[in-house]
Amino acid sequence: MDLDARTMLADSGLRITAPRVAVIDALVEMPHAxxxxxxxxxxxxxxxxxxQAVYNVLGDLATHGLARRIEPAGxxxxxELRVGDNHHHVVCTHCGKVADVDCSVGHAPCLTPSETHGFAIAEAEVTYWGVCTECREASVATVH
Amino acid sequence: MDLDARTMLADSGLRITAPRVAVIDALVEMPHAxxxxxxxxxxxxxxxxxxQAVYNVLGDLATHGLARRIEPAGxxxxxELRVGDNHHHVVCTHCGKVADVDCSVGHAPCLTPSETHGFAIAEAEVTYWGVCTECREASVATVH
DNA sequence: CGGTCTCTTTTGAATTGATCAAATCAAATG
DNA sequence: CATTTGATTTGATCAATTCAAAAGAGACCG
Incomplete structure (x- = not known):
């Protein structure tokens, strides 16, 4: 995947506009924003x-597969611009920081539920909840 | 776990009020509401x-571990009243219907990410996305 | 190079889901 | 039954997002 905003847009048949380029550039700097x-x-x-333009652009990017939208609880x-590889996320329960977690291919079967209640499963989304390094250190510092 | 509303509330030290009992009873009938x-x-x-009372009650139930709050994207x-067993969910991408999926114990290791980016992982939440029986049948009927 | 068409952005409002706060009210204890 | 503490109501407020119409700007064509 190309990270050049103009190329990404052109390849998807989207017009190259300043807001779109700026939003993509922002996402390169802030990978989960x-x-x-x-x-x-x-x-x-x-x-x-x-x-509003930002919402429009993000919606367009998501629709055209250039960006992925995730909605952690709360x-x-x-x-994020990282699309097309079914990866997952760790979310810090203290500060909300998000990091990517690769989908371990060898373990893929684990993500097939035993009882599907008749659902035709298309994908599994995994969210890990934990505390990031900074928040853990901060809380240790506070306690002592 | 007891599904009698009054017992549940009393065991958690919560006052037994009509709205609380009614909300719990509603959750017994509608397990993911x-x-x-x-x-x-x-x-x-x-x-x-x-x-407002419903929101208050649901918040209280969640706080006291009598209910679990889930927030599927969109x-x-x-x-839900089923708490204390780390189970997961299948969500229908068409109608939003939710069903429970047991956490297959033998596969638990799969839910440990390889690279945690320094996060202290507390739990893994899995959401399966698919199409439920009714929606699948409905769409087949429409196509033909 | 400029016109035209279509898509994009702006502007402003509206919606949904949820929370906050004060006053009223009711459950539980003695 | 009175008191106290906690719950509910009422009404306002908020955050995140979407909708809609008008104005603006890319891209293609002649």
Whole structure:
């Protein structure tokens, strides 16, 4: 996958516009960002961009398979450019930070449920919940 | 776990009130329900109950470990009474219906990520996405 | 190179899901 | 039965997101 915004857009038949390029660039810097964080980042370089445009762009990117939208419980939707490889996420229960977790191929069978209740399963989404290094160190420092 | 509302509440040191009993009873009938669905059901038997009370009760139940809150992407929060066993869920991408999926114990290791990025993992949450029987049959009927 | 068409962005409002806060009310204890 | 503490109601507020119409700008064509 190419990370050049213009190439990505062109390859998907999307018009190359300043807001779209800026949103993609923001996602390169912030790999798991919510719409308002992206809006803030985009506003730095493109102050006339509306929040609405950011929502539009993110929706378009997701629709065209250029971005993936994840919605961890208790968090606004997050977007990432890493698509097409069924990877998962670790979310910090303290600060909400998200990191990628590769799908261990050898273990794929584990993600097939035993009893499917008649559902035709298309994919399994795994979210790991834990505490990130920074938050763990911070809480240790507080306790002692 | 006892499914008698009064016993559940008493065992958790919560006051036994009509709204609480009604919400628990609604959850027994609708094992994966959103706040407004529960509100509708509760309203049938206890019309003077406010939506706010339903939110309060659900929050209390969750806080005291009597209910579990799940938030599938694209869905409002759902509540279930089945707690304490780390089970997962299948969600229908068409109608949103949710069913339980037992955590296959023998496969537990699969849910340990290879690279944790320094996170102290506390739990893994798995959501299966697929199409339920009814929706699959409905779409087949439409196509032909 | 400029016109045209279509898509994109802006602007502004509306919606949904959920939470906050104060006043009223009711369950449990003695 | 009175008291106290906790629950519910009422009404406002918020955050995240979407909808819709008008204005604007890419991209292709002649």
């Amino acid at each position: 919510a719409a308002d964080a992206i809006f803030a980042k985009v506003s730095e370089t493109l102050p006339r961009t509306s929040l 968090s606004p939707a997050l977007y | 959103a706040a407004d669905a529960i509100f509708a059901k509760v309203s049938e038997t206890l019309p003077r109950t406010s939506l 869905s409002p929060a759902l509540y």
